[in-house]
Structure formats: structure tokens, C-alpha cells
Amino acid sequence: MNAPAPMIRLTTQRHIILEELAKVKTHPTASELYDMVRKRLPRIGLGTVYRNLELMADSGMILKIEVGGTQKRFDATTEAHYHIRCSICGKVDDINIPVINELVAQAADTTSYLIIGHHIEFTGICSACQQHQNKTLAQ
Amino acid sequence: MNAPAPMIRLTTQRHIILEELAKVKTHPTASELYDMVRKRLPRIGLGTVYRNLELMADSGMILKIEVGGTQKRFDATTEAHYHIRCSICGKVDDINIPVINELVAQAADTTSYLIIGHHIEFTGICSACQQHQNKTLAQ
DNA sequence: CTGCATGCAAACCGTTTGCATCCCC
DNA sequence: GGGGATGCAAACGGTTTGCATGCAG
Numbered sequence A, B: 001m002n003a004p005a006p007m008i009r010l011t012t013q014r015h016i017i018l019e020e021l022a023k024v025k026t027h028p029t030a031s032e033l034y035d036m037v038r039k040r041l042p043r044i045g046l047g048t049v050y051r052n053l054e055l056m057a058d059s060g061m062i063l064k065i066e067v068g069g070t071q072k073r074f075d076a077t078t079e080a081h082y083h084i085r086c087s088i089c090g091k092v093d094d095i096n097i098p099v100i101n102e103l104v105a106q107a108a109d110t111t112s113y114l115i116i117g118h119h120i121e122f123t124g125i126c127s128a129c130q131q132h133q134n135k136t137l138a139q
Numbered sequence C: 001c002t003g004c005a006t007g008c009a010a011a012c013c014g015t016t017t018g019c020a021t022c023c024c025c
Numbered sequence D: 001g002g003g004g005a006t007g008c009a010a011a012c013g014g015t016t017t018g019c020a021t022g023c024a025g
Helices: A012-023 A030-038 A046-058 A102-108 A127-138 B012-023 B030-038 B046-058 B102-108 B127-138
Strands: A063-065 A073-075 A082-086 A092-095 A114-125 B063-065 B073-075 B082-086 B092-095 B114-125
Touching: A012 A030, A012 A046, A030 A046, A046 A063, A102 A114, A102 B114, A114 A127, A114 B102, B012 B030, B012 B046, B030 B046, B046 B063, B102 B114, B114 B127
Parallel strands: A082 A114, B082 B114
Antiparallel strands: A063 A073, A082 A092, A114 B114, B063 B073, B082 B092
16 A cells, blocks of 8 residues: 555564564563563664664564554564553553454445554453552552 | 542633533644644643643543554543544544444453453544645656 | 664653642632 | 642653664675
8 A cells, every 4th residue: 555565674683673572472662672682682772673663564574553552562463453451551462353354344434534444452451450459459 | 440530620721621622523632732722821831731631531521542643632522432543644533333342242251351441443544645645646 | 885774872752740829719 | 828720841751863883785
């Protein structure tokens, strides 16, 4: 649709960013990823991480998740799927319900926008934060 | 659930912020609202706008929309509904398709999160930006 | 040798916060 | 007179960017 998947060179930094991202099932923010990558590449700069995440998202290698909350998050899985975000700690996990493609057609009838895609974001409280709350309430 | 809807005093500033928000069908950001309100209340501070939007959202008077993109947006309509965001200019509009409450039950079966709610966000290109694109391509 | 990629640091932008003043009860 | 609300400005956190250097083709 837009400029389609420009091929990008796989530098050491990009390779390691990709590996670290693929390692985790959660959806780290850029600075979380920065911390992970820095353990293997201590001299890497934050700017490099941001630049490359953006680049790799543009070229379709990874998924940029722009959900509620302030920070962008990234996902090594590029297939369409939905997410849930903990409204307390901000953690983001996958939700495994089937993707509803008909939504786009449905929505298209009601708007003058040219629809590109859709995303469902659930909000909730993760198990860790639930336990925290129970403890706090019990006091 | 959390602290439920604390009643807040309706000061002049809050009243005008509310009026200006209700006036528009789009979903302005805090600083867009700030600009609108400043025409009627030139000495109002940005901080006041932020503080009050946050407060009014907490007390259920307005809706805070945390969709993709960097800025929070606000909505005078508090009933559940879905949105579409222009991926070029960032504008947000309503999408009038029925709310699918079953999604929450469906998702609940697949996760350890305590689910609070859900939101569907479509992405697309608004008509203004579509025209822009056509012009640009035609050159 | 040439250009893209990097590290570093400064700039940026949206948002939050501390504080003195103000206004309403 | 007292407590919350305001205006103002400084601080903050996340992200982007400019620039000099480095490295791969």
C-alpha cells in the first residue's frame, strides 16, 4: 500500500535486536529491548535501537504495537492477533481468539475512511497485579 | 472497582472545557482542546486542561481514548463505541458498528488476566488525506 | 572509496508536577 | 479563614535527530 517492504541490511545490531525480541513472549518497549540488547552489545546506543525497530517494522520484519499507554511496543510475530494490556503495570500479552476479518467490511460501510486494518485491545489486570491488589487490600 | 466516580466541582474552566469538547464530533487531544478553550478563557493554563481532563475522565464525565499514536484524546460521549484513526494525519473518528460484548467472555477463557474491557481501533486514511494522496500521485 | 549504520548527546514534544496565588464556601 | 482550583514554569520520560566516526561492500 505505502512504500512496500524496502529490503534492509541485517547488521549485527539488527540481528541481535531481532533475536532478543524473538526470545520473549511479551511485547517489550524500546528501552526494555535496549536493556536486553545491551547485555550482549554494551556499546549500542538507544537511538540505534529506536531507529532499527522503526525500520524493521516498516519493512514488515516485526510488528509495532501502538496500543494505549505511552510507550510503543514491539512484537516478533507478524501475523494478525489481538492483545491485552494490564491497566496497572502496562504489560502486554497476546489474546488467542480468532481474528475477525469481517469487522473491516462492516466498518467500511459506515465511514468515508479507506480502511487499512483493525486491532482489538483488551484491558485488564494481569495475575501478578491481581495478587498485589489482594495483598494490599488484606492489610 | 477502583475508586468510583468521585463527584467534582464544576468550575468555570471545567464547564468550558466540557462545552468545547461536546461541540466537536472529532476527538481532540489535550492541546487541541487547550487552543479551543483559550479562545474563551485566554489565561487558562495547559496544566489546568490536562488536570481537568484527567479528573473528568476518572469521574466518568468524559471518555479518555488511549489509542495508537502518541497523544491521548478525549470524547464527550461516554457510551462504548469504536474508533478509527487516520494513519496519516492522526485524526480519530467514531465507527458506528454494534459493540461486541461477547468478545470479553471469549477472551476471558484464554487468559489469566482479569478482563475489564475492550476496544476496537480501525486504522485507515481519512477522506482529506486520500485527496491529498491523489494530488501527490498525479504530479 | 563511498555510503549506509552507528554511538553519542542534544533537542523535542506531550505530559506531569511544585508552588504561590486565587477564589469559593 | 481554609481547602481545593488555578496559572505558571520547571521538570520529566519517551522518542527523534544531527553529527562525527566507523565499518562493510
